[in-house]
Each structure stands twice: as C-alpha cells, then as structure tokens.
Amino acid sequence: MFKSLLTTLIFDEKKYKFYDLTKLDVSFYDKLPYSIRYLLESAIRHCDGFHVLEKDVKNLLNWENTQFQSIEVPFKPARVILQDYTGAPALVDLASMRNVVKELGGDPNKINPICPVDLVIDHSIQVDSYGNLDALVKNQEIEFILNKERFKFMKWGAQAFQNLQIIPPGSGIVHQVNLEYLARIVYSDDNCLLYPDSVVGTDSHTTMINGCGVLGWGVGGIEAEAVMLGQPVSIVIPEVIGYKLINRLPDIATVTDLVLTITKNLREIGVVGKFVEFFGPGVATLSIADRATIGNMCPEYGAAVGFFPIDCRTIEYLTQTGRDPQVLKLIETYLKANRLFVDYDDTSKVPNFTKVFELDLSTIVPCVSGPKRPQDQVPLYNLHTEFKKGLTSRVSFKSFGLREEEAVKEVPLVINGRNCVLKHGSVAISAITSCTNTSNPTVMLGAGLIAKKAVDLGLEVPPYVKTSLSPGSGVVTKYLEASGLLPSLEKLGYHITGYGCMTCAGGSGPLDEVVAKAVDEVDFDYTERQQNEGIDCLNDLIITGVLSGNRNFEGRIHPQIRANYLASPMLVIVYGLAGRIDIDLENEPIGIGKHGPVYLHEIWPTREEISYFEETFVKSRFFQEVYSNIKGNEQWQSLECPTGPLYPWDTESTYIKKVPxxxxxxxxxxxxxxxxxxxxxxxxxxxxxxxxxxxxxxxxxxxxxxxxxxxxxxxxxxxxxxxxxxxxxxxxxxxxxxxxxxxxxxxxxxxxxxxxxxxxxxxxxxxxxxxxxxxxxxxxxxxxxxxxxxxxxxxxxxxxxxxxxxxxxxxxxxxxxxxxxxxxxxxxxxxxxxxxxxxxxxxxxxxxxxxxxxxxxxxxxxxxxxxxxxxxxxxxxxxxxxxxxxxxxxxx
CATH class of the missing domain: 3.20.19.10 (Aconitase, domain 4)
Structure with missing residues (x-):
C-alpha cells in the first residue's frame, strides 16, 4: 500500500531496499519522537489492509493530535524474546494447541511461531551453594537435577517448532544476552529489505534493550503467543515524555544512583503507559550499558518504554561486542537515510514531545531504594536514620510497626566457630545479581576494586552474610579475571554462583540454618505476652538484603527477609562488609582492618581508576569468545528429549501438564x-x-x-x-x-x-x-x-x-x-x-x-x-x- 516509499540503497556493491520515511510529509515526520518513527515504519511495512490499515499509518503520522485520543494501532515486532519461567508455560500452551488441532482433524504442524522467537533459559538457577570455588558447579548440578524435566520439554520444543531458538542454561541473563548478542539493531531479510529491529518479551525488563536503540517492551505471555503466531500487538498511541539529560555524573555517583533517582522522579511525574524518550547532551556521556540500566528499570517508573535513539556511541558498543564491522556500516547508513540516527549534542534537531522534563546529572547523589518497593529512593547518608525510624513507625511501604522494646532485640549466634550478633538491620543477603547492573562493566569493575582495597586493608564479611555474584554473561567473568579483581571478590565470599537471573527473581536460595532459625525462633522472654495477647511471639527480626537488582517487593527476595534494598554492585560490597544497613557511612567505619578502622572513602575507587580498568580489560574478543558458539554445557548437550510434532504428556508429571x-x-x-x-x-x-x-x-x-x-x-x-x-x-x-x-x-x-x-x-x-x-x-x-x-x-x-x-x-x-x-x-x-x-x-x-x-x-x-x-x-x-x-x- 506504501510501495512508493520503497527505496533502493546500494551498499558494498549490493542492492538493498527500505521504506524511506523521509518521503512522507516531512513537516510532520521531523517533529515525531524517534520511538514513534519506529512504530510508523513498522505500520508502513506491514500495511496490508487487514492487520494494519492505511488509517493506522495516518494516525501515527498525525501523532501530535492522536496521542490524546486513545486511538489503538497494531504493531508487529521483528521478534519475540522469552525467559524460561515465562517461556515454558508459553510452550506448554503451544504444545497443547497442537493437541487441540489434532483432535479437530487438522495438521498440528501448522501451530508454529511465525515471528522469530528466542528463549533464554536463565531463571532456573538459584544460590544453593555460595562462598566457595565450587559454588557455580554445584548450583548448575542442582539446577539440572531439579529442572531436568522442564529442560527436556524445552529442548523438545526447539526441534518441534520452527522459528524457535533456545539459548541453553548457563549462557547468561536474558536481557544481557539480548543486549550483547541477540539484538540485530537493523534486520536484512531474505529479499534484502532493511528495517529496524524491535522486540516484545515475556519479561517486563525487556525494556533494557531500549538502551541500544531497539524498541522493545514487555507483554503478557498470552499477547506474546499471539505475536508468535503472526498477530500484531494492539497499543494505544502513546504520549511521549521527553527526558532531557544535561552535564555528567559526579565521581561519587554511579549509574545505579542515577536510575534510582530517575525512577523516583518519573514515578512522581506519572508516566504509566507512556513512552519516555531520553535526549540532550547528558545522554552522550552515558555508555550503552548505562543507558541499558536506565531502560531496564522502565517498569519500575511505570512507562511502557524508556527509549534511547541510536548514536555513534551505540555503533561503538556494537563494535566492542563483536558485531561485524561491515554490517555495522550498513546499519549506520540505513539509519541515517531514514533519519533514525541522532547526535545528542545537536540541540537543533530535537523532536516535539508531549511534555519535557530535565535532569542535571551533576546533581545525582549516592542512594539506594527500598525497603519494599523499587521506587522508594533513599539518599545513602540518610539510610541509617530512615531504617531505624521505620522499625517502630506505623506499618507502611517504609516501616514495620515494631514496639520500642522489640526494636532493640539482638540474637547471639555462632557460625563456623565465629561469634556474632544478629539484630534488626543485619545484612543477611549481599548479592551482585540481576540484569540491571551486571551488564555494566563500570559498576562491576568498581565492585571489584572495592573488594581489592578491602582485602588489602584486612576487612572481612561477617559470617551471617550470604554473599553471591551472578554475572549476566561469561564476558563479565573474563574481564574480572583479566583485571585480576576476581580473586579479591572471592576472598570476601563473592564467588561466581551462576550465570542467570538469581537473587533478584527470588532465586536467593536458603539462608544459613543458624541465621534462619534465629530470625523466626520463639523468644521465651515474651511468653507472658504470648499468653495474654494470644499471639505468636517470635524473634521476627527485620533482617535485610542488599542486591544490585530491580525488584525488592515483599516476599520476593527471600520469605524471611522483610527489608530489601536495591543498590549498585559497589554498595552491595560495602554493606556486605559492614554487615548492617543502619550504619552511618559518612561517619562510622565499615569495619576494623589490619591497621584499625576503615572508612568508606578509603575503599571507594575514583572514576579514573574504574575508567582505566574498563579501557584496559573489557575486550571485544571476550564477547566473541563467549558468543561464538553457544551450545550449552555438557549436561545440556547430553540431555535426551522426545521427538516428533506432539509432546508425549506424562500424566504423573508435576512439572509439565497439558493446559485445561x-x-x-x-x-x-x-x-x-x-x-x-x-x-x-x-x-x-x-x-x-x-x-x-x-x-x-x-x-x-x-x-x-x-x-x-x-x-x-x-x-x-x-x-x-x-x-x-x-x-x-x-x-x-x-x-x-x-x-x-x-x-x-x-x-x-x-x-x-x-x-x-x-x-x-x-x-x-x-x-x-x-x-x-x-x-x-x-x-x-x-x-x-x-x-x-x-x-x-x-x-x-x-x-x-x-x-x-x-x-x-x-x-x-x-x-x-x-x-x-x-x-x-x-x-x-x-x-x-x-x-x-x-x-x-x-x-x-x-x-x-x-x-x-x-x-x-x-x-x-x-x-x-x-x-x-x-x-x-x-x-x-x-x-x-x-x-x-x-x-x-x-x-x-
């Protein structure tokens, strides 16, 4: 229907075609936010008079007016991405559909994904073993023992369904694998038609991919299945909030501090269901990993997407992660031809937005978020007073409602022969985990440098703290090893426990038995109150978790840990060393080292130190080595699975069952x-x-x-x-x-x-x-x-x-x-x-x-x-x- 827009592009003596959006009404097109241009391109390319109508294209082109009219338009993404916890039930649904088609006299082989699907197995592993060199191997063994039946089913799906690629367990976290490996940026199909990559996923943090200029967001599994089977996603034409970033982050602040600030700000502004598009010279100072961190937290600030259009820094990142240089030149040529490439320092070409808000990066201060929701930001140096106040304040998202006499409770413990005391605010889980930060070399290397300085000064992590490090991909391990920082992390107990979405997704595993018992053990001093008031009198300690994740809802991280704080990997180490959340980091020592008290400023690395390690040790060859041949470990390769178009349902199975x-x-x-x-x-x-x-x-x-x-x-x-x-x-x-x-x-x-x-x-x-x-x-x-x-x-x-x-x-x-x-x-x-x-x-x-x-x-x-x-x-x-x-x- 829009064949007149098809344009030839000659590149490297090869003829390509693309839909040239600049041939539209330029006075409208140049005012459109870049995210709307992506929707427009997809609508034009798929306009068939059935799924996508000509009026849908016109409504998108007229975005300045239609954004306020609750008009729905169809969107056909280029691909679908699944993680195994949401992907397995989607495959169960598809396998069940095949049975229904067979029962109705049809061909079950017709039930197939039409839209390409990547399923990354990353959620099944949890922190059962930790604090030792064998933790990774032990956790992977337990993962296969517990999930063998699920893995067989998914491996069957890979051979039974067309257009389905399985990324085996142990490869990394879905969103980091998507960012570093799966993202195409621009597709070239069998007919040499060029078009932008776009994706919907059954994990809400699919929005992380927005950091490298791929338009993507999370959908429900039911919607994803419809897309897999060739149906479009229906979306209301969104308002697009322009979020301008100026200046650069101060040395003391990390991108985690920035994203927690943005989450709080955008929650207050109110962007639920809207697109947020970042622009301004401050964006140019952020790495793609930084931008991906901000995009990852999009569900926490409530927007549908948090989009960063592609610039020269995106191309540099794609080069670093091992993409073909010639393909990248083609990508850049196409994007510039379609006006989808930006220069964040050029303020003369800013599109129109519904509203514009501004954030000065130089004002960002260190912070965490919690104890029960990701949007509840707390400045770092206020945390100790806020936590103590919250213990006895009326129950809320910040408070716990303890009595004054309960707030001073302490429980002496002996763990591995060491005496210690557990009390309200003790850190029981200290986890570098989740896609939010583990894709970011700056904060990961920063955590390694803190560990090295701490070890050199003789600091140790208290024995009641469960420590873990779950990198988002094998690339992280390679640069931590190359930099010599991994041994220091291991010395403090932060051994690699697995490559997957662990603690942040509830895969924290059990606490030490002594700690778990102390949290819930009956306190016999309160037996009189128990009898008089008819209540269960437990220690009920408000112990804490500190994790570099994106979710900290009640009961999610661990059922016994009622207060959880999101923090940068660097602060995860700091609070792990301190062993408590109610420490005044500005004035109190983190611990006692070989030569006396050690304070935060003594172990906090400078930006120059981190930059040196990042420039020296994050190598392109690491990405190529990790992703050149993803076959999975020996356990995956030797795993036998059923064959054929119909899955042989086992009526005794407690993992896989045909849906009712x-x-x-x-x-x-x-x-x-x-x-x-x-x-x-x-x-x-x-x-x-x-x-x-x-x-x-x-x-x-x-x-x-x-x-x-x-x-x-x-x-x-x-x-x-x-x-x-x-x-x-x-x-x-x-x-x-x-x-x-x-x-x-x-x-x-x-x-x-x-x-x-x-x-x-x-x-x-x-x-x-x-x-x-x-x-x-x-x-x-x-x-x-x-x-x-x-x-x-x-x-x-x-x-x-x-x-x-x-x-x-x-x-x-x-x-x-x-x-x-x-x-x-x-x-x-x-x-x-x-x-x-x-x-x-x-x-x-x-x-x-x-x-x-x-x-x-x-x-x-x-x-x-x-x-x-x-x-x-x-x-x-x-x-x-x-x-x-x-x-x-x-x-x-």
Whole structure:
C-alpha cells in the first residue's frame, strides 16, 4: 500500500531496499519522537489492509493530535524474546494447541511461531551453594537435577517448532544476552529489505534493550503467543515524555544512583503507559550499558518504554561486542537515510514531545531504594536514620510497626566457630545479581576494586552474610579475571554462583540454618505476652538484603527477609562488609582492618581508576569468545528429549501438564456474559504485585501446593520453586495468592488465607475458592492502586481464572497484567476517578452482580449491583447498617 516509499540503497556493491520515511510529509515526520518513527515504519511495512490499515499509518503520522485520543494501532515486532519461567508455560500452551488441532482433524504442524522467537533459559538457577570455588558447579548440578524435566520439554520444543531458538542454561541473563548478542539493531531479510529491529518479551525488563536503540517492551505471555503466531500487538498511541539529560555524573555517583533517582522522579511525574524518550547532551556521556540500566528499570517508573535513539556511541558498543564491522556500516547508513540516527549534542534537531522534563546529572547523589518497593529512593547518608525510624513507625511501604522494646532485640549466634550478633538491620543477603547492573562493566569493575582495597586493608564479611555474584554473561567473568579483581571478590565470599537471573527473581536460595532459625525462633522472654495477647511471639527480626537488582517487593527476595534494598554492585560490597544497613557511612567505619578502622572513602575507587580498568580489560574478543558458539554445557548437550510434532504428556508429571484452558475448545466460543451474585475472594490494598498473586519463590511445606506434591510422592527437598512449576496448572492454581506477606482485609493477619463469607469461616485461599466453585458462586477481587505491578507473569492471570475469579475491581492496573487478565477472560474494572472500596464503603462481605455487554470496549462504564443476600450474614459479620439502602445499591 506504501510501495512508493520503497527505496533502493546500494551498499558494498549490493542492492538493498527500505521504506524511506523521509518521503512522507516531512513537516510532520521531523517533529515525531524517534520511538514513534519506529512504530510508523513498522505500520508502513506491514500495511496490508487487514492487520494494519492505511488509517493506522495516518494516525501515527498525525501523532501530535492522536496521542490524546486513545486511538489503538497494531504493531508487529521483528521478534519475540522469552525467559524460561515465562517461556515454558508459553510452550506448554503451544504444545497443547497442537493437541487441540489434532483432535479437530487438522495438521498440528501448522501451530508454529511465525515471528522469530528466542528463549533464554536463565531463571532456573538459584544460590544453593555460595562462598566457595565450587559454588557455580554445584548450583548448575542442582539446577539440572531439579529442572531436568522442564529442560527436556524445552529442548523438545526447539526441534518441534520452527522459528524457535533456545539459548541453553548457563549462557547468561536474558536481557544481557539480548543486549550483547541477540539484538540485530537493523534486520536484512531474505529479499534484502532493511528495517529496524524491535522486540516484545515475556519479561517486563525487556525494556533494557531500549538502551541500544531497539524498541522493545514487555507483554503478557498470552499477547506474546499471539505475536508468535503472526498477530500484531494492539497499543494505544502513546504520549511521549521527553527526558532531557544535561552535564555528567559526579565521581561519587554511579549509574545505579542515577536510575534510582530517575525512577523516583518519573514515578512522581506519572508516566504509566507512556513512552519516555531520553535526549540532550547528558545522554552522550552515558555508555550503552548505562543507558541499558536506565531502560531496564522502565517498569519500575511505570512507562511502557524508556527509549534511547541510536548514536555513534551505540555503533561503538556494537563494535566492542563483536558485531561485524561491515554490517555495522550498513546499519549506520540505513539509519541515517531514514533519519533514525541522532547526535545528542545537536540541540537543533530535537523532536516535539508531549511534555519535557530535565535532569542535571551533576546533581545525582549516592542512594539506594527500598525497603519494599523499587521506587522508594533513599539518599545513602540518610539510610541509617530512615531504617531505624521505620522499625517502630506505623506499618507502611517504609516501616514495620515494631514496639520500642522489640526494636532493640539482638540474637547471639555462632557460625563456623565465629561469634556474632544478629539484630534488626543485619545484612543477611549481599548479592551482585540481576540484569540491571551486571551488564555494566563500570559498576562491576568498581565492585571489584572495592573488594581489592578491602582485602588489602584486612576487612572481612561477617559470617551471617550470604554473599553471591551472578554475572549476566561469561564476558563479565573474563574481564574480572583479566583485571585480576576476581580473586579479591572471592576472598570476601563473592564467588561466581551462576550465570542467570538469581537473587533478584527470588532465586536467593536458603539462608544459613543458624541465621534462619534465629530470625523466626520463639523468644521465651515474651511468653507472658504470648499468653495474654494470644499471639505468636517470635524473634521476627527485620533482617535485610542488599542486591544490585530491580525488584525488592515483599516476599520476593527471600520469605524471611522483610527489608530489601536495591543498590549498585559497589554498595552491595560495602554493606556486605559492614554487615548492617543502619550504619552511618559518612561517619562510622565499615569495619576494623589490619591497621584499625576503615572508612568508606578509603575503599571507594575514583572514576579514573574504574575508567582505566574498563579501557584496559573489557575486550571485544571476550564477547566473541563467549558468543561464538553457544551450545550449552555438557549436561545440556547430553540431555535426551522426545521427538516428533506432539509432546508425549506424562500424566504423573508435576512439572509439565497439558493446559485445561483449551478443554472443550470451540471455533466460535460464547461471550462469557454478565456476572451474577459473585462473592469477594479477597479485599486487597495498593501495589499488589504479581509476586503477591503468583509467587515465584519457595513452596511452603504447609501450603496447598505442598499437599498436592506430597500426594504425588514428591519429597520436600525436591519441591523446587513455584516459578519452575509454571508448566503445571494443579500446582500453580494452588499457589495463587500464596505469598506469606499478602494483606487481605477480610482476615486479621497477613498470609495466604481468606474468609469464606457464606459461613463466616476462614480457609486457605485455594480451599475457599474451591468451596465457592462447588456451590456455583463466581468470585471477584477488590483492590487498590497498581494492581498487578511487578514482573510480567501469566499465572497471575491464569491462577485467579482457575480459582473462579470473573472480575477484578481496582483503582488502577499495571498495563501488562491488565492485558493478561483480559486474555484469560477476567474483566478488569476500574473505579471511577476519586473512588475506591473505602469511599464506597465496600466491606467485601457483599455479593456483586455486574452487567457486562457483549460489545464492551475499553473506557466503557458498567453497572455493578451490590447487595447482602441474607440478614444473617449482615449480623454475623458485625455490619449494623448498610449505606444508602438496607439490602443493596448500584454502583456506576
């Protein structure tokens, strides 16, 4: 439809073609943000009058007006990327689809990804062994023992499905592998047609790829499967916030400090669902790894993307990471021809943005973020006072609500023959982990230099601190070895524990048994209070984790660690050495060395030191050596798997099971219709994350999921984690809302339990849901702001669906999770502006009938009838009067 824009480009005596966007109305095109130009190019290239219409192209070209009109446009990305925790259930769905097609008399081989798919196995490994030279080998062995069945299934998928590439375990973290190896920047297809690389992924931090100028974002697994099968993603034409960076970072600050500041600022501005595009001379001072770090945290500041258009520094990075120099010249030529290449120092060619905000990099100060959310930034030198204050302040995202006498609790320990004391604020996990920072040589080498200085001065890490180093790829190990810094890290206990997304994704592994016991052990001094008040009196220490990650939601890092702080790898080492979070780093010594007290300034490296090590030891050949031939380790290569187009389902498997969602599949399914007489399964507050809804971590031995596994003969030591069992609906359904920190106001204590309203009885959530299902009662959930924030997680929608939840009424939803809910047939209903459960005096004890039209569209209003079904329920639950009407009312 736009063939007139096809233009020939001769490069290196070869003829290429591309859609020349500059032939459009230039007065409009030159004003467009670069991220919108990428959407426009894709729309033009795929405009077929069916998936993509001519009006979609015009709407994008007219972005200055359409950005405010909630107009949807289709987008077809160049590829899809999956990690194994989200990729395995996607493959289970595809394999199940093949069975359905076979049952309907069709050819199962027709179920194949049309869009190229890369699946990186990086989430299965966890920190079981640490602090020793054998940690990596031991953890990989445990990973294969626990995940052998999953790995067989994924390896089967690699040979069964077309357009599917598996990156084996041990290769690195998905987003770092994407950045260093998988990103094409510009594609050249079989017909020599050039077009920009773009990607959607089933991990919310897919946005990390925006740092090198590839437009990409996270989607739900259901959306990703649709894209894999050739469907476009539907997006609302976004507002684009221009974020101008000026000057450069001061010597004391790191890019982690910068990204935590940006996260806090953009959260306050409000960029949920919008594009953020970075520009200005400050961007030119940032490396691609720095930009990727900022792009990685995009879900934490709420935007759909945090985009950095390609400049000469991007090309330099691609050269360093081993890309073909001739291909890079072609890429640069194409991008400049299509006006997709920028010079950040040239302020005369800045596009129009919806709004513009500015940040002076020279004002950035060292900071961390926590203790329960990534957007809660704390200046470094305020942390000790804020933590101490938060111990006894009323429970909030910053506080814990302890009594004054509880706040001074100390527990003496003996670990490996060494005496020590555990107390509130003690650092129990110190982990250099996650894609956020491990792709960044500046902060990784900085951490190594701190370790070297600390070792030289005679500092040691306290024995109760669990230390780990999980690089994002083998490249990190190579430059740490070449620089001579790895031995110092190992001397402090930061041995390499694995190449994968470990602590940040909940793969922190168990604490030392002595530490774990001390945290939860009964304190016999409080037995009188226990008897008088009827409570469980535990030590309940608020111990902490410090990690170079991007997520620190409650219960995510480790169930016993209630305070978690995101920090640079350099500060991870510092707090690991100090052994406590409540240290005044400005005035107190980190520890006692060979010659006396050692202070922060004595071990903190200068920017010049770090730059020297980066320029000297981060070599292009390291990238080529690591990525030249990714075959996986010997265990992967020798792993035998089934063959053939249909997967041979094992009915006794507790890892892989054909999904029940397609049972009774019909070509023309009926509309689910309105919801009648639904009860409230849970009444929740703000910031309910996907970790609350579908935990990724360990399976409690007292949980419904554990009972099921025990009934199948699985020993507790082999339970693995919930995330590894996402290919099995029976376990994942039982694990829905199993987070021990879940606060459901229908009951009095945090935990995975709820009230069965018809009989005023308390059960675990799964049992209550099954009782409702047996009696034919549909369910809803009431919630506050940001319902479903956090990681992209299919089972956070699939699990509630399996429990019988038909609708969720919340103040706001996270974008990806809302799409997942819709994909599962759960209706996401949003309170009108200014309203919530409390203002409408909804107790969760009511029943709800919701009128859902067949043609419901985003933004439509629906009527919700709210009522009590019997006077007995009213009295039994202590409700003496009902607002507006004794028996019920209607909400709009």
């Amino acid at each position: 969602f397609l049972d009774g599949f019909k070509i023309n399914p009926k509309n689910p219709g309105s919801i009648k007489n639904a009860y409230t399964l849970l009444k929740l507050g703000d910031s309910i994350t996907t970790d609350h809804i579908s935990p990724a971590g360990s399976i409690s031995r007292t949980s419904p999921a554990a009972s099921y596994l025990l009934s199948k003969g699985v020993h507790p030591k082999d339970f693995n984690v919930y995330a590894a069992r996402r290919g099995h609906d029976e376990i994942m359904t039982r694990g829905t809302f199993a987070n021990i920190r879940l606060i459901n106001t229908l009951i009095s204590k945090p935990g995975p339990r709820t009230l069965y309203v018809p009989r005023n009885e308390e059960y675990d959530i799964y049992t209550a849901a099954m009782k409702y299902k047996e009696e034919g009662h549909p369910l809803i959930i009431l919630a506050g702001k940001e319902y479903g924030c956090g990681s992209s997680r299919d089972w956070a929608a699939k699990g509630p669906f399996m429990l019988g939840v038909k609708a969720i009424i919340a103040e706001s939803f996270e974008r990806i999770h809302r799409s997942n809910l819709i994909g599962m047939g759960i209706v996401p209903l949003q309170f009108l502006s200014g309203q919530n459960s409390e203002k409408l005096r909804l107790t969760g004890l009511e029943q709800f009938s919701i009128d859902i039209p067949d043609d419901i569209r985003p933004g439509d209003r629906v009527k919700v009838e709210v009522f009590y079904n019997t006077f007995e329920i009213l009295v039994k639950n202590g409700v003496e009067e009902f607002p507006d009407h004794k028996w019920g009312r209607t909400l709009d």
